[in-house]
Amino acid sequence: MALQLFPDTSKSIALEDGTIYAYIFIPPSSPNQPTFLLLHGFPSSSFDWRRVIPLLQEDGYGIIAPDLLGYGDTDKPTEVSAYSMKRMADHLSELLQKENVQQVIGVGHDVGSGLLSYASLAHPSLFEGIVFSSLGYVPPGSFDVDQFNIITEQVLGYPTFGYWKFFDEDDAGRTLDANSDSFVSLFYPQYAEDWKTTMGPIGAAKSWVANAKVTPLPAWLSEDDVQKRNQVFNKGGYTAPLNWYKGVMRKVDEPYAATLATEESKSIGLPALVIVGEHDHICVADFQKPTAETYLRNYRIERLQCGHWIPLEKPAEFVALLKGFSKSSNLA
Known part of the structure; x- marks a missing residue:
């Protein structure tokens, strides 16, 4: 959890609706260096980025890695309706605004990729680019x-x-x-x-x-x-x-999904990178490509020889891909 395990680089903040988020915050070493927004999955917290953050920090990248809602030192509401992806995406937008961070490269892992999907649709101007790992892009809508x-x-x-x-x-x-x-x-x-x-x-x-x-x-x-x-x-x-x-x-995001009536409205033009593990038997690598082809207008896929826990299993290779993506010519 951010505050207890990373006290020197963490803080907490209360948002307008009263929700308190804890997060690791490391400013970039120069104004020209991008900031990565790292969104963990389940069952995780900002602690799951422990092998990634030092490798990004040593090259001067900025880092924001929240304990997402329900985890670590962030609030843990018990009502299911609080876990609307759209609501949590709005939380991320407000958090970045309060830190005066204009744009980030969003990185999601596992269900963090689901949150990144909603955030990049609802707040595209916040992102220079987006990176999905293990789980690819998740379009809003009913999931059976x-x-x-x-x-x-x-x-x-x-x-x-x-x-x-x-x-x-x-x-x-x-x-x-x-x-x-x-x-x-x-x-x-x-x-x-x-x-x-x-x-x-x-x-x-x-x-x-x-x-x-x-x-x-x-x-x-x-x-x-x-x-x-x-x-x-x-x-x-x-x-x-x-x-x-x-x-x-339980379809808590159905009202927001209903506003996106066409495939085009669920599509994203931001530069995107999808990183999958060849030996992931839940978020199966081959299953991530069709959705990317349908909804991501500017993407590429990279496959690593590991299982589901890419940031833990292959941190150096993972970070190399993030750094390469951050320097690619198609980023805004």
């Missing part, structure tokens, strides 16, 4: 998780989003809180392909956690890392973060 699971099972031989059904249960947060070590083993598997059987199939994730299964950590995650991330979730638990999933499944 049951239909998606049927399609992915037909194509891949297993459904990819079965765990969403567990996350939508009212007591899922309490279940995760009571079995934290098991949940860490589930979400940070020793072998990436384990997700084909532990996360994707309906009922598998709930069974794993309910039975308190624990496996060794992957090579790229240390015991110290786990202790610190557990420190993050000891403050508030998992109930609020799960509202990101509940909000999508």
Whole structure:
């Protein structure tokens, strides 16, 4: 969490609606250096950028890395309606305005890419460019998780989003809180392909956690890392973060999505980079391209030899792509 783990570079701020956000803020070394807005996914916080931030900072880039709503030292409302992607996108816009940051390069990972999708549609002038990692661009609109699971099972031989059904249960947060070590083993598997059987199939994730299964950590995650991330979730638990999933499944952004009636209205002309992991068995690399082709007018895709946790598994390669993107001639 920003304030506790990065006290020298973090701060908190109250927005107009009273919501308090905590975030890492490192100004650029010169006015010509871009600032990266880093949006983490689930189950994460600004702590998940710990290997990325030093590599950007050493070249003088600016950095804003919030604990997103429900996480870390940021507020954790319990009502699902608070987790409207449009509302949280407006929060990001206000946060940048309060820091007098005119433009950023937005970087999203996992469901942070979903938030970046909404933010770049609702506030395009804030962005020089946008980078999606693991999960690609997510156009606003209804998402039928049951239909998606049927399609992915037909194509891949297993459904990819079965765990969403567990996350939508009212007591899922309490279940995760009571079995934290098991949940860490589930979400940070020793072998990436384990997700084909532990996360994707309906009922598998709930069974794993309910039975308190624990496996060794992957090579790229240390015991110290786990202790610190557990420190993050000891403050508030998992109930609020799960509202990101509940909000999508319960269609809290339907009013905003209804204002975007055409495919063109959901399209983005900003320079875009999509970074995928070849061995990501949930946000499957090949599934990110069709949406990019449909909605991103100026994009390229880069594939890395890793699983889902790109900023943790391949930080140097990830940052090299970010730096190259920041220097590309097509940025505003």
